[in-house]
Amino acid sequence: MKSYRKELWFNIPARRKIVRITEDVQKAIDESGIKEGLVLVNAMNITASVFINDDESGLHSDYERWLEKLAPEKPYSQYAHNGFEDNADAHLKRTVMGREVVCAVTNGKLDFGTWEQIFYYELDGKRSKHVLIKIIGE
Template sequence: MIALVNAMHITASVFINDDESGLHHDYDVWLEKLAPHEPVSQYRHNVGEDNADAHMKRQIMGREVVVAITDGRLDFGTWERIFYGEFDGRRKKRVLVKIIGE
């Protein structure tokens, strides 16, 4: 069996990594350097909106993850966890989780 976890929104992400607060902070800093929110005028998408950076951050972090399941448990490495990344926050969002297989 496999589990599919999908962010279901163009400015949000689902990814797998270590659940460590320093790493989460480092991701925030790194993503802001790669696609800074300000100045919003630097992005063409921001005519009427101001979330172009959120679209780019989602592209970097990914849309979905697929994880194998054995004996009813996700097959993770020791420190791996699934995370939801929210880069815009203004709209209602949902996450899709599908279990595929027997």
């Protein structure tokens, strides 16, 4: 069995943003030479998420509104975590959206259902963060 590791780096200038990374993941699969296996894609920072869903702007706006209702950014004083940084809401939002995805690789391609795409979700931007791509297989 072979393995391949790659990192994607982000420095999102806004506090929150959804970025499609499907093509970046497929490029890593191409670079790996692995034709059959699994790919793990995970956010390496605790205020960012990786998830799979539809690339549809209305859905992305729905995420923003829904997550803001669940864990509003302000007032910062509502969270015990806030002190040095005012990002407790980002930690909570990440818990809801998840840390990683695992996808099948078949014939050297992401083995996806209709409309599935991989996204990086920055929840507390304005700093350098990264995503790990780890591919195993033959």
